[in-house]
Amino acid sequence: MMYSEKVMDHFSNPRNVGEIEDADGVGQVGNAKCGDIMKMYLKIEDGIIVDAKFKTFGCGAAVATSSMATELIKGKTIKEAEQITNKAVMEALDGLPPAKVHCSVLAEEAIAAALKDYRERHGLVEDSRYEGCAGCCGGCGAHDHGHDLENEED
């Protein structure tokens, strides 16, 4: 497999797996048809993300990016969390194979979706950066999902 050691570490020992019962924001992106779903739970106090947990259905990269994303946003302010891009998640994992770049996009979108939910629940109406991505990877055209780079056959 072409995964970095960091990816394998976060896949085999994922951080922050689970649910937060009284979460302040919950976001789910992706769909089962494509083979990736990420659900992110946030606990937010005074504008700071004090806890983050996730559940993911997906490949090794999907699990690892979820795990890394929760690690990156814990302790951050909402503003700081919003600025975490898929590139940051990838870099923190020492890179991803081209075919798996979309997993990091999904992680970024899961954060955005959970923050959007938080704002809606708390009446903090702002222009959200994302409407949330519920579609199939590669469908929205907003990101380089990297799928055109692959051309492998078993």
Next chain:
Amino acid sequence: MQERVIYFDHAATTYVKPEVLEAMIPYFTQNFGNASSIYSIGRQNRNAIEDARSTVAKSIGAQNPSEIYFTGSGTEADNWAIKGTALYHQKKGKHIITSTIEHPAVLATCEFLQKQGFVITYIPVDNEGLVNPDDVDKAIRPDTILVTIMMANNEIGTIQPIKEIAQVCKKHGVLFHTDAVQAAGNIPINVQDLGVDMLSVSGHKFYGPKGTGMLYIRKGVRIENLIHGGHQERNRRAGTENVPGIVGFAKALELATLNLDAHYQKLYSLRERALKGIFERIPHVRLNGHREKRLPGNLNVSFEFVEGESILLMLDMKGIKASSGSACTSGSLDPSHVLLAIGLPHEIAHGSLRLSFGEQNTEEEVDYLVDSLVEIIDKLRRMSPLYEDYVKGV
């Protein structure tokens, strides 16, 4: 950490048996001569090739060794059979029939021909992966020149009613080719009994060397050549013969044919042990493919709420090597075309696992596999939002 290697991916490839390697070695070194040369070390190799051809002919029940053509792979044999037929018979018609679950060696070749103006009909399969011969009968048109349906599927192991399909083709006077790459060495093959016109085999699926294959072309069947150059293979397939490969291919097929009953029983019993263990100990599992009409060493199951690549990675950490039809392992956005063709929803197809057992596997390894799967599927489900929804009844 984990040094144990348990190989359950024999449908992908097999190791070369020591007896096979031993038979091959002299042809790399002292018997290196070109089989086309007139001097003795060349002539010896000509004899080695013709002996191999006789052995192969006998192993698959061909009437005459001259019906056997050695190729560089099963894929080449498939390409030759299909493109060769298309080129030779295009004046008669441009219609070709195949199935939706063929190997890419057949599907991609048909797609290529489609771009050249040929018309392809894809026969659907039922939810166990079976082609109905009546569907082939109905699909045949006056301009049909070829039917190509695989003997056994590489992913789900389903064995097709090849003899019945061959009878349908014969009735209509249409050529019939079968890709027997997965079948060879696992179930009996007799080309005369089956009544096929062409049959492809690959060496590395039955403990022979990679880079070797064979196309059986029944005497009297005309197809165009694909590889032009020298006069090798009776002017049908150019290129200096891979003598060690041909010798190894024939030796492996000979051994596989001799040991077929014991091989079948051994793999069948390992498969059934794994199947029983998995179904008894893991809920929400489904078997993909036919329960009985399947290759002895093939087990393909889907675990609901989890994704295949994650299963493979976790199995690999335990030293277990297997395969999946998930999109993430196929290199495309869609899961396996075979699993979709048997009607699996995408999310179930993503959670598929293919195990293909081999001669050196043991019951202890199978038990270790089942124990490992119990742990892995549980771990992945606890991480899965789909499973969470299921448990909460969403």
